[in-house]
Each structure stands twice: as C-alpha cells, then as structure tokens.
Amino acid sequence: MAFDGYFISKLIDEIKPKILNKRIDKVFQDENYLQLKLQRQYLTFTIGGQMGMFYLSDDSINNLDYEFAKVLRKNLLGYRLRSINQVSLDRIVIFEFEGIDLIKGPIKKKLILEAYGRNFNLILTEANDIIISAYRLIHNLENKTILPNVKYEIDESNKLLLENNSTLHLDYEEIKNKYLGVSPLLGKYLQSKHINLEETKVTPVKNLDNNQFYWFNLFDTENVKFYETLSSLIGDLKVSKKVNKKPYERFIKNEAIKLQNKLIKLADDLKKHESNILLKDIADRIYSSALDLNTKASNFEGVTLDVNLTLNENAQKFYFQYKKAKSGLDYAQNEIEKANLRLEVFDDLKETLEYLDSEEELKDFAEALTDYGYKLKTFKRKRKDEPNITKVDYLGSTILIGKNSKQNEYIFSKLAKNDDMWLHVKAGTGAHVIIKGEHTPKIIEKAAQYAAFYSSYKHSSNIPVDYTLVRYVTKVRKSETFKTTYTNYKTIYINEVSIEILTNH
Template identity: 35%
Template structure:
C-alpha cells in the first residue's frame, strides 16, 4: 500500500492548513463508499472526502463537489449528519505513526453544552473503516465487526486501536539496516515501498519535501518522488493527487458498468422466461402417457368423451369437443413438441447462464486496480456495447501486457481479463506448468511457469489467485490448482472457460505485505 504512516503525517498537515476550525455545513454520501463533509472559509468552499473501499481508500480535499449521487439513505450517513453537522473541526491528529487519522469535532448542545465527538479514519486495506466515537465509546461505524479473539467494532463498546508489535522511529540509523524490508517489518509508518527505497537510497527522510508523485505506468503513487523513471506526474498537493487517481479513471468505466448492469437485467429476465417455458414443457411430457392410455382403453376412438380413467382408477380429463383419437393425436403432438422444446430451452438456459457468468466476470475485471480497458472493451463490443472506436493500425502487433510476479526465481502470470486468461492458459503455458483459480467465483487465471510447485511457491501463487478474485474480501479463500495438462477448453464457450480434472484445493489468507514486497522488489531491482 502506497499510503503509510509518513504519507498520513503529511496528509494531516495539508488538511489542517485547509479546514481546521471550520464549521461543518453539510454531510453527503456521493457513492456507496464515499462521504463528503462540506466546509466554507471566507466564501471559499472546501469538501473533505472520505473514500472507504479499496483501491485507493483515502481522505482528501476538493474545491468542488463531485456530486455523483446523493440518494443514499443508510443508517451511517444519517448518524454522520445527526452527530456532526453544525459542529466545528477542532483537531486532526495521527495515532502514533500509523495509518489512522483522528478528526475531533466540537458541537454546542443547548442542554449538555460542549460535546466532543471523534471520527476515526483507519486506512488498513481490507479493514478500512470510519468510526464515530463519543467518550471513546463506539457510536457507529461504516464497517461493523465482532471478534471474540481480537478487537470488535460495534456500537456501545469501548474503542481500541489495532494492536501492533512495531516500534516508533524518530531517527534512521542506516548502519542497522541489513535487509530491504528491515524498516517496514520493525517500525511503524514504513510501507514496503518506502522501506525498499531507503535501503537503496540513504536519504534524510525527515527533511524530504512533499512532492506528490504518480507513476503514470503502474498508477503507484507516493508523497515524494521515489520512482526512478521518467513516466511520472507531479501534483501540488496530495489532495490533487487523490482527486486525479480516484475521480478521473472511474468516470471512464461508468458506461461499461451501466451496460453490464443493463445486460444482466436482460439476461436474468430471459432466463426466468426460459425456466417457465421449461416447466410447461416438462408438464407436457406426461401427455405421452395420456395418448398411450387412450389407445389402450379399448374404447371406440371415434367417440367423444369428457374423461377416461387410468389403470389406477384416476380421472383423466379430455377435451369433449374432440374424439378419443383426436385427443390422443393432440397429446402425442404436444409431447413431441415438448421433447424438442426441452432440448432447445435447456441449451438456451445454459447459454444464458454462460453469458451471465461472462458479464459477472467483466464486472469483476473492471473493479480491479488498473484494468486493461481496451481489452475489456473488445469483449464488451462483441456483446453489443457501443463505443467510438479509434482507427486500428493493421500493422501494429497485438501485444498483451500481463501482470507478472517473480517469486523464488519462478515467473508467475496473472490474467486481469478474459483475453489475458485465455492467453496465459492456452498459449503461454506448457502442459506441466501449474494453473490456479479461485473456487466458485469470478477471478484471474494464475499461471506458474514451473513443473515443481513447492509449498511456499504454491501458497504465494494461491494468494495471488485469491487477491485477484471476487472473494478477496474473505479471510479464508479456497483456491483450486492443477497442471495445465488437466485443463480442457469447453466447445462453444470463450477460451477462458475450461473444464478441470485431477485438481486439488488449498485455502489461503491474503498477505498483502508479502505480495507488495515482491512487487516492490521487482520494480526497484
């Protein structure tokens, strides 16, 4: 994670300069995970944004409201409005050197006088949270959790910070640093990105000036430029940096997401109609027995009957406008149509299910950090998505940029969309390479370029399959794995859909610190 304790320290300095001691005029919720506090300072408007969900969870200031929808009516936004509107922002501080910001508000109550309330913003990856406190008692939280073995965040209990065994560091003694991750493993506030950089560049961190920087290739960012490359963009403030990476890219994907949601509604409605037709067709299968019963009844087939009885003396109603022979013929005709219909309907239900899964996969791939939007658009266009396409250079080679990790001297590829999944599974792989995928959910194909999968390599690769899956918010995530030779393409389905034999399952917990350390080691190698 690019945001560490030192990043938070400089972010707080920026917030204090802009909005300290100002009155909260209004609080709005502009997205499912985004809350905005409105301030005014001598006619100038300031908006304090809280983004809760990954990627890029953060708090920052904008000078205009990015009003993407103010129709949320959750209990949490109701409590924020009730408890903080008209209050004054009295203080902003950091818990130790951690990724925790404490906003202290004072409100004047007619009965109780001055009341102090706190808003604790925890930037902790999958555990991001915004917590309302009064007298250190939890009033409400964006993410509530109960755990009988560690801290809980539920109303009416005493608030506790995340426990840590790391120490505070006020001065860096470079003579003690014997490993790239020495600082991040032992001291609060050091991300793996910063720890690795300081191992190679022994700078005076405490005198380094703030220079918000975005790596335009990888989309990584930090509060000063530690990227040894030219493809960077600098910003005047950290808030401008966050505004750029949070608002600008997301607007690019809204049309795609709306198209996917619209298609999912159509697909599910179509399947419901097909399932109704299948139910009726299966009922008509029984008409064969009625036809046989009529012929076996021994009655005159040219006579008309309102009903007959079967061999168990059960009443079978007939259409009295027709003769027995005509009733039998109509029963056999409906039966034969139903047999043909069942096959047709069943095939279409399967195709509809496949299309639904493809749309869900695309929805998931769009949610990943830095998705390859061009490759995703290609697949969406094949499903009817309309987009203004740029003129294609036919001489340009169609290259695929893959997310690649190197762990224990082994290359691991991660597909971030169906095109990449198809490529690494069917074109880049060798039959003895190993393949991993989350069990029962959308996710990336992970290819390990090795025929020897040690326990350590297996667990790391499985963590990647878990991280790049729709189940990445779970604590325990099941991952299926096998060798490429045990996979087969399924005829009639797109290439990333495979059948799998002779596979095993491993359950993993994602270790973001380990994954990030491998990423940073590769970047700064």
C-alpha cells in the same frame, strides 16, 4: 504507498498549528474529496484516486449531495477541532472535536481516519468510541464491524518502532514487514541508507519520472519537484479519472433480466410439456380398451375428449401432442441449462467489472463483451487473435495476468506449461496468473499481489491466494467462461495491495 506512518506524522506536525481550535463552518463532498471548512482553511480528505490522504487546501470543492457529508453536517457543524492524534506510527489518525449542547453541555466527537489507501475509511464516533456513521459501513469483514451503535476498536499492530541503525543487515522485505510506519518506498531506501529519520528535515518532493512522492528526498533522480509544504504536495497530486462503467453495467443487468424472464417462460413450458407427456398413456389405454375406435365420446376415464373426433382420432391427437411435448421437453431442459450457464457468465462479468480501473482494461472488457451481444459504440478496435494480456518481468521470471475470461484461457491453454506456477484468489472472481520461470517465494508473493489486485477482493485485506503447478489445474467443461478446478495447492495471504506495491520492483 508513500503516504506512510512517517509521512502522516510530519503532516500532522505541519497542519496542527493552523487548524487546532478552529470551528467547522461547512462540510463539502464530491466524488473525489471530502472537506471540513475550518474558518479560512479546508481540511481535505481524498476519497477518489489517491484515497485515504488528508491535507490543508485554500480552495473549496463543488458540493454534491452525498449522505456522509449530511451526517457530518448534522453532527459536527459548529464544533471546534481540539486535537489531532496519530495511533503510534500507524496510518490511523483521530480528529477530536468539541461542541456545546444547550442541555448536555460540552460534547466531544471523533472523526477517525484509517489511511489504508484503497481500503481507507472515515468513521464518526461519540467520545466513547460508539460509531455514529462511517464513509464505508462494514459488516463482519475480517471480524471487524463498522456499523452505527457498534463500538469502534483500533486494530493494534504488532510491528516494532524503528530505531537508529536498526535496519542494519536487514533486506527490504524485512524492513517494511517488521517496522511500523515504513512504506515500501521508505523500506527500499533504508536498505542501503541508514539515517536518523527524527533528525531528517522535511523537504516535500515528488519524483516527476513516476509521480511517487515523500516528505524528504529519497529519489535517485534529479527530475524532481520540491514543495513548500506537505499539503501543497498532496494537493498537486492528480486524482485519477474515474472510468465510466455504466454502459457495461447496464448491458450486463439488461441481459441478466432477459435471461431471468426467459427462464420463467421456459419453466412454464417445461411444466406444460411434462403434463402432455402423460397423454401417451391415455392414447395407449384408448387402444387397449376394446371400445369401437370409430365412435365419438366426450370423456374417457375422466379425460376430456374432443367430441368432434373419434376415439381413434383423439388417440392420434394425443400421440402427436406427446411427441411434440417430448421434443419440447428436451428443448426446454437444454435451454434452461444454457440460460443458467449464461447467467453465471454475466455474474462473473459483473464481478470482473468491479475490479477494472483503467480505460485500457475496460476496452479489453468491452471487446470480450461483444461475444455476448454487446455493440462497441464509443471506439473501434481491430479484433486480435491473441488477447492483449499483461506481462511483468520480475526477478528473472515473467508473470502473465489474465484480466477477463478470454485472456485467462489464453494464458492457461496457449502459454502455460505444466511446470509453470498458476495463481488465483481463493473462492472469488479474479485474474488467472501464471509464473513462467523460477517461482521463488518472493516471485510467488509478487504474482499473488497481482492476483489479489485484479480480483473481487482488491479492496480487502489479508486476501487468500491459492497457487499450484499448472499440471494440477483442470478446465471446467460445460462452462461458457473459463473456469478451473485445482489440487495440490498452497495458500499465501496478501495483507494489502495497491498499484504502488505492484510496481515497486
């Protein structure tokens, strides 16, 4: 993303003189922003849309009652901002505050920003780095734990610092992967331009063609907008509208509850049928007992009989109940299998819904839900025989992305050939991706980025994506959603994925 280590360094230089040693008067938070009011300035963190950025704003947001804001108020109100430090050129920024305790005297606390886009976090710690709380509490993810009373540890990068002319003879991938603080946008620029970044003047700019931005003009277009400050540039970026997933979440939840209740009833029926299956043995023993079948009795070998019926009639009644139980047993077992399969479907749909972000993706999702009883209320769309799949042309090959079960089956069964490449996140829910054409390492990496982005792991790092030829992929039978097994695969790890990385080609 364009909010890289160099951008952050320039931004810190810009805001430091304006807010250092200022006292926190108020803390605000809504669904898109978190603000610390430092006298007349608002130190603003973006927590929605373009996540993980910070800047100075002149305007406050409407405050909502969020838990993390409450924690910050309790711990930082009245404290003064003493320092802002970046960890080398990494996207980690430490805001250090100092307050006074009547008993303990001066107390320092830190607010640490991990500006990793969708994987961003804000961690509040004591001076000794013991975590008080965090915007995102994390337990044992990639061996990193962000929980209260645990010591915060910085993930040290093994990348190098960029030196003048050090990018000579390197391609774009080598630049962004080798040097700290270099975004894909900057890395692509440095592939052909060799400049001294330390001497480059800060000229905040936004490319109006694609809404990319940076701290100096590296865009090959005249359709740009310049800003007086980096803060005004960030403040002008539009926060993506959060899509409404609640109707789909509610439908999936309600259907799952219905299925769970159905399974409880079926389990009771199954138990009853299994008990009645034994009635055939009792009827057989009545006929082989040599008793007068026309007599009436209340009991036979400890089994209660209907005293109004003869032994023969009781035996026939038991045979009838046995036959009914036998067919009922088959029906109950079949229905239990179907209900469990349908529950798996809704589990998959729930996970799929988590990584869908756009209105268009949700429309496709809602249309797929109609197969399971969902009624389209807010929009009408003509049903198509061919699903609306995403196609990306990249380095002469075509990447096909399926974002739901129907699309996944379509690209695999109808469009893919045996020698095409198939990709999917390891042990998770996500898009099935097909590469048609050449599948060089660069093309595989790009396709894997799409597989990672449209998966339940999209907000993680170091995401494992398996890939193999289509000939080694087999559809799982007796599954209501499209599932596969595969062999002869390799695994590629995607360190970070965002819409900026996906579209940077």
